[in-house]
Amino acid sequence: STQARIVILGGGAGGMAMANRLSRRLDGARISLVEPREVHHYQPGWTLVASGVWNPDKTMRPNARFVPNGVDWVRQPAAGIDAANRRVELGDGSWLDYDYLIVATGLQLNYQLIDGMTPELVGSHGIGSVYASIEGAARTRDAIDAWIAQGSGKGIFTAAPTPVKCAGAPLKMTFTTLSRLEASGRRDAFQVEFMAPGAALFTQPYINDFVKQRFDDQGVTRRHHYRLSAIDPQAREAEFTFVGPESEFTSHHELREEEFSREGERKVVASYDFIHVVPPMSAPDFVKASDLIAQDGPFRGEWLEVDIHTLQHKRYPEVFGIGDVIGAPINKTAASVKAQAPVVEANLIAQMQGQALSRRHNGYTSCPMITGIGKAMLVEFGYDNDFAFLPSFPFIDPKDESWVAWVMKDRMLQPAYYAVLEGQA
Ligand code: FAD
Structure with missing residues (x-):
């Protein structure tokens, strides 16, 4: 006692x-x-x-x-x-x-560190952000619906320059949206870009390589070393700031010159029809x-x-x-x-x-990496051995995409x- x-x-x-x-x-x-x-x-x-x-x-x-x-x-x-x-x-x-x-x-979600951005904007002007709140998540769905209904256009998915909760969520939102674009029957009419502040998309090395390859295969343009620094909702323009290092510049596709403007080469302004905003966190x-x-x-x-x-x-x-x-x-x-x-x-x-x-x-951390609607990978890993996998289910290989892992995400993890x-x- x-x-x-x-x-x-x-x-x-x-x-x-x-x-x-x-x-x-x-x-x-x-x-x-x-x-x-x-x-x-x-x-x-x-x-x-x-x-x-x-x-x-x-x-x-x-x-x-x-x-x-x-x-x-x-x-x-x-x-x-x-x-x-x-x-x-x-x-x-x-x-x-x-x-x-x-x-x-x-x-804490620090949306205020992105000029022009507030969580209240989520759901309007083509802005989504799964992190904002439950209402924000529902409005993100509506903004994606509206973009798909438009029948064409560019979607930009972002990641934050800080640690974030559920580091897979910005990637999952890209994958589920890709599934929905494919289901619309007009995938080719949509451009999808992913802007990452660092060279990696995910900490766990196998999953990092897997996601990069899958993005490339699915026609997602990756640009690394950029963080979202400002947003102009009326114009549907996003400003990204290059966060180096120059030598590690590894954009998968060549940057288009016309997108460089404003304050010289260190920033790039991109227009979008839909943007998924991931705020810095602390x-x-x-x-x-x-x-x-x-x-x-x-x-x-x-x-x-x-x-x-x-x-x-x-x-x-x-x-x-x-x-x-x-x-x-x-x-x-x-x-x-x-x-x-x-x-x-x-x-x-x-x-x-x-x-x-x-x-x-x-x-120990785990993230059911949703790679499309109806499939996922059960990614479990820890601090040691370069974030090696720590699988807890002998029948689920962390390297496999499966419907079983999706069912776990969809039905079993909440209880x-x-x-x-x-x-x-
Ligand atoms: P929280 O659960 O966020 O709780 C913090 C609490 O502190 C809140 O209730 C809040 O009201 C309270 N609080 C805040 N400020 C104060 C204050 N000043 N005084 C008193 N109380 C305060 N995790 C997974 O395992 N798998 C997933 O697939 C997954 N997906 C995610 C997807 C999204 C979009 C998000 C947002 C999160 C996801 N997570 C996932 C992460 C998971 O939700 C968090 O890691 C978990 O909730 C962390 O628990 P916590 O207690 O630290 O914080």
Whole structure:
């Protein structure tokens, strides 16, 4: 039994899983779950909504269904973290003291870093963005419908110059749209381009090569080392900024000269009929403003500082992180949360008992890479051996596209996800 005060920031996949696990495991602990939303969103379903396969209603459940008895649900946002004094500031200006803190806020979408772009634009002027919200996912579907109904034109798919949640989603949106263009019977009337800020499209090397080859085979023009920097919705023009390095310039097709304009060679302006916008992402501003943010290394100023294996904060041993907010080379999936939750549980309890932290997260992440409507690859991998595959189903080869993997995405992963929230998986 313990009288410890545990505060969990965020009641999404990670925070809700921890609330359920810790309330079951710890007798007498005072657990507060800070979560302003009444509705829980199953975000992995948004790709299927934006692809016209699922109805949006299917992705929403009341949070009340998941919050365990005995946990104090604080229905307001956290506004600040005073790590030195172990307290959290809430939206109404009050403070919540803690002995142990779990940061599970998820990440922040930084649409404002693209000039002219706001999430409200999604669904109008040929703009889609599966990430924006459930409404945004549904409006993305409508914008793609409108483009297809137009019968021809150019679609530009983008990727972000930062880590993103479900790094496969920008690729999946391209593949499901290609399926829909083919189904329209007029594939040749549509141009499809993919603009990537880096040389790679995906971290896992086999899948990276596979997707590049498949894009080439399916007539998708790839351009690398460009990030979306501005958008002019009225003109349906997007500005991309070259983010080098020059020597690694590996555009699959030659850039057309006429698209260079405005501020010289470092930018390219492209017109579009449809554009899929992927915003830069980071930890939420209030986490960035706290001393818990990474102080150096690749995640500096942008992501929560944790040991990527124990998930304990590197400078504040009473603080742990789970989910999208943490600085780690991969992860940012619900599948990672499933793998991380037992690690955070065991290590937090070890910390409370003054014992060594023995559980280690191996970086497990999974992304059913949808390669078309009705087919997918079950991609599972971790930190080690250059992001080698970590397959959990002996009957599914991660290198194969299959209908079975699609069925898992379409029907089986959502119940598995709710089991994670309930602390069972
Ligand atoms: P979230 O689940 O986002 O929860 C964060 C919570 O914190 C939210 O409830 C929010 O309201 C709350 N919060 C935010 N700010 C505050 C604050 N100031 N105070 C208090 N609470 C706050 N994962 C997969 O495994 N497979 C997939 O195929 C997949 N596809 C995806 C497709 C899309 C389009 C998207 C958007 C995501 C996808 N994911 C997928 C990723 C998955 O949804 C996330 O990785 C997972 O939800 C991360 O859990 P989390 O708890 O870190 O964040």
